Amino acid sequence: KQEVTQIPAALSVPEGENLVLNCSFTDSAIYNLQWFRQDPGKGLTSLLLIQSSQREQTSGRLNASLDKSSGRSTLYIAASQPGDSATYLCAVPMEYGNKLVFGAGTILRVKS
Amino acid sequence: GAGVSQSPSNKVTEKGKDVELRCDPISGHTALYWYRQSLGQGLEFLIYFQGNSAPDKSGLPSDRFSAERTGGSVSTLTIQRTQQEDSAVYLCASSDPNQPQHFGDGTRLSIL
Numbered sequence: 114k115q116e117v118t119q120i121p122a123a124l125s126v127p128e129g130e131n132l133v134l135n136c137s138f139t140d141s142a143i144y145n146l147q148w149f150r151q152d153p154g155k156g157l158t159s160l161l162l163i164q165s166s167q168r169e170q171t172s173g174r175l176n177a178s179l180d181k182s183s184g185r186s187t188l189y190i191a192a193s194q195p196g197d198s199a200t201y202l203c204a205v206p207m208e209y210g211n212k213l214v215f216g217a218g219t220i221l222r223v224k225s
Numbered sequence: 226g227a228g229v230s231q232s233p234s235n236k237v238t239e240k241g242k243d244v245e246l247r248c249d250p251i252s253g254h255t256a257l258y259w260y261r262q263s264l265g266q267g268l269e270f271l272i273y274f275q276g277n278s279a280p281d282k283s284g285l286p287s288d289r290f291s292a293e294r295t296g297g298s299v300s301t302l303t304i305q306r307t308q309q310e311d312s313a314v315y316l317c318a319s320s321d322p323n324q325p326q327h328f329g330d331g332t333r334l335s336i337l
Binding site for chain 2: 159164204212
């Protein structure tokens with residue numbers, strides 16, 4: 114059974130800092146890994162999707178890496194801003210059907 | 226373009242009543258998913274529709290839960306004889322196969 118763990122559970126940083134969020138999964142036979150952002154009272158916004166054949170994906174100040182063999186992914190946020198404050202979730206498909214298993218999330222607060 | 230739309234955004238009902246939650250996916254997406262997000266449980270998969278295939282109902286917590294997808298587009302999640310433990314945010318997502326899932330803002334269900 115696939116299990117996803119995210120560390121830390123919460124993080125508070127001053128504006129401008131670079132930060133790393135961690136995600137680990139128990140079954141390395143994944144098709145892809147997806148990072149999401151969730152704002153309070155809202156649904157999930159897809160940030161990055163890394164296919165199993167890829168090592169990393171970049172979008173603006175965000176960079177996600179994937180190491181399948183070790184069952185780990187990291188989300189790197191450069192030059193953090195107060196608007197980055199949200200809950201960040203990683204998820205992997207249970208199987209090709211793409212039913213996602215989610216981590217519990219990291220609650221990020223960026224202080225101005 | 227239009228994203229995933231869910232209605233109602235909030236629903237309060239008495240224990241024992243039936244409720245219907247609606248999801249309008251992104252036009253053209255072949256896959257549609259329902260998830261539930263509750264305190265202490267995180268995000269959990271409920272049911273998955275892919276094209277004309279039989280739905281994957283493996284995540285439904287009891288036989289009080291059912292869902293249908295008419296014409297390969299709109300989906301309805303029905304909960305019969307609601308219980309207090311059904312209180313949660315119900316999220317719908319759609320995608321093309323192995324592509325990022327796009328989520329609606331969810332329906333916040335409260336059972337009194």
